[in-house]
Amino acid sequence: MQKDIHPANYRTVIFKDMTNESMWLGKSTAATQDTEKWEDGTEYPVVKLEISYKSHPFFTGKLQFVDTAGRIDKFKTKYKKFSKKEAAPAQEDSEESAES
Numbered sequence: 001m002q003k004d005i006h007p008a009n010y011r012t013v014i015f016k017d018m019t020n021e022s023m024w025l026g027k028s029t030a031a032t033q034d035t036e037k038w039e040d041g042t043e044y045p046v047v048k049l050e051i052s053y054k055s056h057p058f059f060t061g062k063l064q065f066v067d068t069a070g071r072i073d074k075f076k077t078k079y080k081k082f083s084k085k086e087a088a089p090a091q092e093d094s095e096e097s098a099e100s
Contacts, residue, residue: 013045014038017052 007029014036016023025038032045 011045013047015047015049015052017049017054019051020054022052022054 009029010027011029012025013028013030013032014023015026015028016036023036025044028047030047032047034046034048035043036046037043
């Protein structure tokens with residue numbers, strides 16, 4: 001093994017899965033601002049995860065719907081303008097047929 005390539009600042013942190021609020025202790029070098037008290041009363045830094053082995057469908061065997069950061073809403077607002085353009089010509093066609 002090569003020497004002096006691994007970080008030396010490993011510390012105990014709480015990993016928190018934000019989809020199902022499960023938590024466990026582990027070691028990490030990830031920089032975090034949040035802290036939380038663990039079951040033993042000690043306060044540890046918290047590493048927030050969007051998905052982990054406790055919520056991933058491969059490990060759980062269940063499909064869970066996870067809408068992180070409103071992806072569906074972002075998609076709908078982004079493509080909303082295209083649905084209006086399609087609806088406008090349909091109205092013009094119906095108005096022309098009503099005049100005939």
